[in-house]
Structure formats: C-alpha cells, structure tokens
Amino acid sequence: MKLRGTSRINEQGHLEIGGCDTVELAHRFGTPLYVMDETMIRRRIRSFVEAFEKTGLSYRMAYASKAFSTLAMCRLVAEEGLHLDVVSDGELYTALKAGFPPERIYFHGNNKTLDELVMALDAGIGRFVADNFTELALLDQLARDRGRRVKVILRTTPGVEAHTHHYIQTGQEDSKFGFDLESGQVHQALKQCLTSEGLEPEGFHCHIGSQIFESDGFRLAVRKMAALAAECRQSLGFRTRILNLGGGFGIRYNEKDQPMPVDHYIAAIAEEVRQGFAGGELPQIWLEPGRSIVGEAGTTLYRVGTVKEIPGLRKYVAVDGGMNDNPRPALYHASYEASLANRAGEEPAETVSIAGKLCESGDMLIWDIPLPRVNTGDLLAVSCTGAYNYSMANNYNRLRRPAVVFVRDGEASEVVRRETLEDLIRNDRVPGRMGAPESLMPSE
Structure with missing residues (x-):
C-alpha cells in the first residue's frame, strides 16, 4: 500500500498516521474505525x-x-x-x-x-x-x-x-x-x-x-x-x-x-x-x-476475524466491517489498496480476498490482494476511504456505524463517536396492540 500524507511505518513496524500509531488507535477507539489525516x-x-x-x-x-x-x-x-x-x-x-x-x-x-x-x-x-x-x-x-x-x-x-x-x-x-x-x-x-x-x-x-x-x-x-x-x-x-x-x-x-x-x-x-x-x-x-x-486522507482500520481457504481457489479473510461502512465496491466495483497495520513493514507472502461480515455474497471489499500471511486478530488498513465511505455508511444487518477520528501532530480527536446498540433502536416504536412496554410505544 502506498504511504500517503503523514503516514509512515514507525519503529514498531506499525502504520502511523498523523503521528498516531494505528494499533493504538484501534485499541482506543475500536474497529472498524475511520482515520482522517x-x-x-x-x-x-x-x-x-x-x-x-x-x-x-x-x-x-x-x-x-x-x-x-x-x-x-x-x-x-x-x-x-x-x-x-x-x-x-x-x-x-x-x-x-x-x-x-x-x-x-x-x-x-x-x-x-x-x-x-x-x-x-x-x-x-x-x-x-x-x-x-x-x-x-x-x-x-x-x-x-x-x-x-x-x-x-x-x-x-x-x-x-x-x-x-x-x-x-x-x-x-x-x-x-x-x-x-x-x-x-x-x-x-x-x-x-x-x-x-x-x-x-x-x-x-x-x-x-x-x-x-x-x-x-x-x-x-x-x-x-x-x-x-x-x-x-x-x-x-x-x-x-x-x-x-x-x-x-x-x-x-x-x-x-x-x-x-x-x-x-x-x-x-x-x-x-x-x-x-x-x-x-x-x-x-x-x-x-x-x-x-478528503479521499486520500482517509484510512479505515478493520480487525481480521475468520480466515477461510478453499484449496487451489481462494483464501478469504473476513473483517469486522464491509459494505455497511464502505458500499463503494458493491456500488461501483471500486478498487482499494490495503496493508496490515500491525505488521506494515513485512513483505507480501500470500494473495487473499478481503470479505466483509454482512450477509451478502457481494460484500467483498478487495479481491486478490497480496499481503503478509494474515492471522486472526491482525489489523487491516484500507487506504483512500475518506470520501463517500462515512457519508454512505448504513446500518444494514443492524451493524453500528464506525467512529471517525481526526489525527494531527500525534493527537487523535474523536469527531464522530461510534454508534451504540441503543442508537440502533432509538427511533423504533412498537404498536400498543403488540403488548409492548409503554416506553416502546409511539408517542402522541
């Protein structure tokens, strides 16, 4: 993945953006996470x-x-x-x-x-x-x-x-x-x-x-x-x-x-x-x-979950986001670059395809990308996600929209907090005829 803006590989071999270690950002703010330089x-x-x-x-x-x-x-x-x-x-x-x-x-x-x-x-x-x-x-x-x-x-x-x-x-x-x-x-x-x-x-x-x-x-x-x-x-x-x-x-x-x-x-x-x-x-x-x-200034961090290999065909690496936080591959067949943020200095060792976690076969973020050998728990950084990613994010499968942080001179500022489970049902109401508690009934 090409380094852009203030990005660099630091002494720990981690991807750093705006003077902030992305591994630490993921630990502090969770994943998926939009990072804006x-x-x-x-x-x-x-x-x-x-x-x-x-x-x-x-x-x-x-x-x-x-x-x-x-x-x-x-x-x-x-x-x-x-x-x-x-x-x-x-x-x-x-x-x-x-x-x-x-x-x-x-x-x-x-x-x-x-x-x-x-x-x-x-x-x-x-x-x-x-x-x-x-x-x-x-x-x-x-x-x-x-x-x-x-x-x-x-x-x-x-x-x-x-x-x-x-x-x-x-x-x-x-x-x-x-x-x-x-x-x-x-x-x-x-x-x-x-x-x-x-x-x-x-x-x-x-x-x-x-x-x-x-x-x-x-x-x-x-x-x-x-x-x-x-x-x-x-x-x-x-x-x-x-x-x-x-x-x-x-x-x-x-x-x-x-x-x-x-x-x-x-x-x-x-x-x-x-x-x-x-x-x-x-x-x-x-x-x-x-x-x-804003496009090239944005990077999305994901945590790697399951890994599925089909012998002689393809290796799927699934992350904790997908077409809910980046619908562009599904909409436009958009293509992205990525790296392992926690092992950013390592050379590619295999070709994998990055899958999202949503219940759609078309929920694929990147097809056939060379990466170091990927393990569950690795941190994947997808570059150039600053435009039309957060703005198009959605709650499909009732997934929560990610947080957004601005990074500059070693300081990370959360400018959009991660949605909570309560946020997902905040506007939901259940008709009284369904025997719902009063707190969930429509207001007059």
Missing part, C-alpha cells in the same frame, strides 16, 4: 488555492460536503476560508450547527423540497444552484413572499461525457441533473430568471462527472459554457459573472489510477477560460472539489 486535508485544500493563485484569475473554492460531512469537517473548511456546497437539509443543518457562515453556503440538488428551500432562505445562504423549472418557480415565489431577490446559478448539462463509471457521469445530455444545453432549456431558464421579481441569475454551473483523470473533458466543458455565455450576452444582454465548473478531479485508489497533479487541472481550465472569454470580461471561476480533498 487532518494535515493532509489542509494541504490538499491549499494546493487548490495555490494552483488558482498562479493563474491570476478571480476564483472561488467550495468544498463539496457530500463527500464527507461532519461538524469537525465543516469547521476545518471554514478555517481554511473555503465556501461550502450542500445538497440536503441534513448537510445544511450540519454546516449551520458547526457555525459555518451561511453566506458562504450554496445549495445543490435536483429535487430540493419546499422545506429545504425555506430552511435555506431563512438561514440566509449565499446562493442556490437551480436545477430545473419547478425549482425556479418555487424559489421565485418564496423569494417574492419575503420581499427578496435570491441569487441563483443555473446548472447546465453541457453534453460532455466524462471517462468514468456511468453511475457518476453527470454532464451528459441524458441526465437527471440540470437544464439541457442542446435543446435550449438553459436559455429558457435564463429568460425566466431575468423576467422574475425574485431571482437574480449570476451565471452557469456544470459538473461532468467524478474520478476524472484527464483535462480534456474540463476543456470541452469550458468551451461549451463560454459559447453559451456569448450567446446569452448577445441575445439577452446577460453577462456571465460566475462560471462554476464543479469538481470531479480523480484521486489514486490503487496503482492503476494516474490522476494529474492539481495544478495541471487548474492550468488547463484557466487556459481554456482565457481563450473562451477572450475579448470580454472574464467570469469568476468556481470549483467544488470533494473527493480530491
């Missing part, structure tokens, strides 16, 4: 900022909180000076509870509910990324009821299909997201905004997909958006003040993944923006990375 997260954020500073463009960086959203993460993002995008009332509530400045929050999503729109308006968030005509009409009415004008950015599907898994392509024409560019929907949406009393359009948004390893898709998206901006300037007199190009920057999960350095992505985008908007005023460029900020 705080220093690495901050470095990744700053690498984006530094890359943009070199371009000389006006820019804004936002963290896509869907990748990993907790109170502590929202505080970290606020400290680093970024904005924040949210896609639900839960993510918004988390940000507000963390004290994140509401004016630096903007709301995404293809089906924002009335309650969510009201909550966001009343909180005073900065902007809405409008996704469809239903939302525009509702948002306009709510704004007018409050005697306000709401700033909106129109999400556009530019017809760019990124080279990634089809579940996480979002920029193609046939998408549940955004106003279609080719059919003229986005022009119609802009006209609707310009003639409304409650909406103030500022520009356009597009997001072509996730886990993208080249710049060609971003370049093509910029060209299409620049052409859109020019058409809207000529036909409607609208100046595009903001061009939000989303995120999707790839990370390295294993040796097959070869992402570009951050500054290469940003330089390519900047070059295309200058060419596409040559002769006119450049818009402010927005990006909203999520996975590329």
